[in-house]
Amino acid sequence: MDVCYQRFPKVKIREMKDDYLKFELRETDASMANALRRVMIAEVPTLAIDLVEIEVNSSVLNDEFIAHRLGLIPLTSDNAMEMRFARDCDACDGDGQCEFCSIEFTLSARCTDDQTLDVTSAELRSSDPAMCCPVDQILRSASDSGGYDGSEQRGITIVKLRRGQELRLRAIARKGIGKDHAKWSPAATVTFMYEPQIHINEDLMETLTYEQKVEWIESSPTKVLGMDPNTHQVVVLDPEAYTYDDEVIKKAEAMGKPGLVEIYAKEDSFIFTVESTGAIKAYQLVINAIDILKQKLDAVRLSEDTEESLDQFRELGAHLGGGGN
């Protein structure tokens, strides 16, 4: 089996921040781009609170309401890929505190003032803060040097307490994937678009008056086209602002100039935008997605015992082929 129909995709990163990534993916097809997108959203593991034991809850929210809110808090999950799922952890029965599959949190808050007390994710105490803690706690320690203002440092509100009300609980965070429950999804948004190619027919464009050009440029709902102030030529300012809305094409037709512009989607070039919840860094999300997709493909390989029937199959082929002669 020397033949190989493999592709060699090219990648170019445009912008990279901890929770945001924009990159170009070229020389592959939409099935690969979409598989990566789907894996990033639903199959890259993170940690999230999954089991809550409430000791005291005299707040206005009921126990399950609070448990649900706790589950939705994003937790730092840099080690999630190496951790075990609680359901196949053999070091514990799946509900204890076990270093391979779970992290314990405690929360204890009581309002003693006349003022309402906001209980936030900042009050969650992790048994191993270096391994896993609410993402805003990391932001807070990082923001000592960075420029976060006070209003962004409050954490995520879980419940509000009035004087005399109390909330005390123990929570266990586990590894999971977005397919199970969206709280485990590390992706805020993952999108990709085909790279648009916009060709203006310059000869036909010459036949337009200045006013017509302005009118045509303004027919686009996004700022794709512009006018050169000196030469009064229509230029493509930002092809990627084009949303495949066909408005400029319809407008050209309405103006009696069909073929004024031709717009193609380059079907082997994609522009990806990845936004992370903060559970893992955006670039790590992409790397993890590639690894997960590889694992998935590896799992769908035919097992050894299936291989045996290959010879059988050949025999049948030879038999049928022979019978035909």
Place this chain on the structure above:
Amino acid sequence: MNAPDRYERFVVPEGTKKVSYERDTKIINAASFTIEREDHTVGNVLRMQLHRDPNVLFAGYKLPHPLQYKIIARIHTTSQSSPMQAYNQAINDLDKELNYLKEQFEAEVKKHSTTMEY
């Protein structure tokens, strides 16, 4: 109360094979592969890779029902190949593509993080 466990969507039940292979009874070099607990993520990427193989005459997949967590891939090849060979080759090629993609991506990340340090 009687809701099935959520993990049933992605955990292959004990005693069930992840992939099973069924040869077509009427056409030579045609077969169906039933892949348990997979969906469009794997199905579509596999189908498109099979289309790149000139020995593959037909490759398609279906998700029979949204509550049956399996896909069925059907492959028909020329006599130069076999569905099983084409299937294995497609997985190998995709695996190589992903390895290459990972290398490329990591190199780009490295390039970007060093230029960021100024």
